[in-house]
Amino acid sequence: xxxxxxxxxxxxxxxxxxxxxxxxxxxxxxxxxxxxxxxxxxxxxxxxxxxxxxxxxxxxxxxxxxxxxxxxxxxxxxxxxxxxxxxxxxxxxxxxxxxxxxxxxxxxxxxxxxxxxxxxxxxxxxxxxxxxxxxxxxxxxxxxxxxxxxxxxxxxxxxxxxxxxxxxxxxxxxxxxxxxxxxxxxxxxxxxxxxxxxxxxxxxxxxxxxxxxxxxxxxxxxxxxxx
Numbered sequence: 001x002x003x004x005x006x007x008x009x010x011x012x013x014x015x016x017x018x019x020x021x022x023x024x025x026x027x028x029x030x031x032x033x034x035x036x037x038x039x040x041x042x043x044x045x046x047x048x049x050x051x052x053x054x055x056x057x058x059x060x061x062x063x064x065x066x067x068x069x070x071x072x073x074x075x076x077x078x079x080x081x082x083x084x085x086x087x088x089x090x091x092x093x094x095x096x097x098x099x100x101x102x103x104x105x106x107x108x109x110x111x112x113x114x115x116x117x118x119x120x121x122x123x124x125x126x127x128x129x130x131x132x133x134x135x136x137x138x139x140x141x142x143x144x145x146x147x148x149x150x151x152x153x154x155x156x157x158x159x160x161x162x163x164x165x166x167x168x169x170x171x172x173x174x175x176x177x178x179x180x181x182x183x184x185x186x187x188x189x190x191x192x193x194x195x196x197x198x199x200x201x202x203x204x205x206x207x208x209x210x211x212x213x214x215x216x217x218x219x220x221x222x223x224x225x226x227x
Contacts, residue, residue: 051218052201053211054190060198061191064089064167068127068153068160071140076153078125078163079197086122086219087193091164091172091186093130094142099188099205101146107190108146110212121220127153127163129172129186167191194222 050056063079070076078089088107092100104126111119126143128134131154134142139152155163161171164187172186190203192215201219203211 054201054203063197066163
């Protein structure tokens with residue numbers, strides 16, 4: 001049912017409207033002021049036109065340019081340090097109850113099944129949207145539960161908001177969670193940048209391990225000559 005709904009959304013709406021719809025559907029009532037102005041000339045192609053399990057984006061999104069700090073306290077230039085690789089970019093947080101661990105677990109499981117020469121060409125970059133709770137140590141320990149190769153990035157709230165803007169995503173925000181403190185509402189979408197430094201495919205919630213296992217080798221070997 002969810003897969004059919006996502007496919008239908010991809011057929012009917014612009015990419016940015018899809019972003020907003022999926023954000024509300026999968027991550028709660030995330031505010032997205034100013035995003036509506038970015039909808040022109042960006043459309044989501046029907047998934048039936050592509051071998052990929054994610055949503056095709058046309059025109060593709062340029063690779064986000066930002067510098068944050070990795071879990072070793074070293075500056076990480078996302079655009080430069082993923083150059084020549086497939087980069088899977090996700091903004092989330094370690095206290096996330098659903099989409100964040102699901103995405104990371106499915107990607108990690110599929111990477112472990114890929115040939116080494118394919119897996120080594122993929123970089124998974126997880127940017128925390130909750131820097132107050134996700135210290136470098138907490139972030140590293142959480143990511144290591146999935147795959148020690150995953151790159152964790154953090155920074156100030158201002159820097160992380162700017163990184164989301166660079167990735168063409170609405171900024172995450174805190175929302176009260178009763179006596180338990182707060183949750184962080186964020187876009188639960190993995191952006192897949194390929195070796196041409198463009199994102200032709202995005203992956204919303206609902207993408208499973210077998211989907212990633214099929215798509216990751218295609219992303220590594222893709223030339224886009226036929227698209």
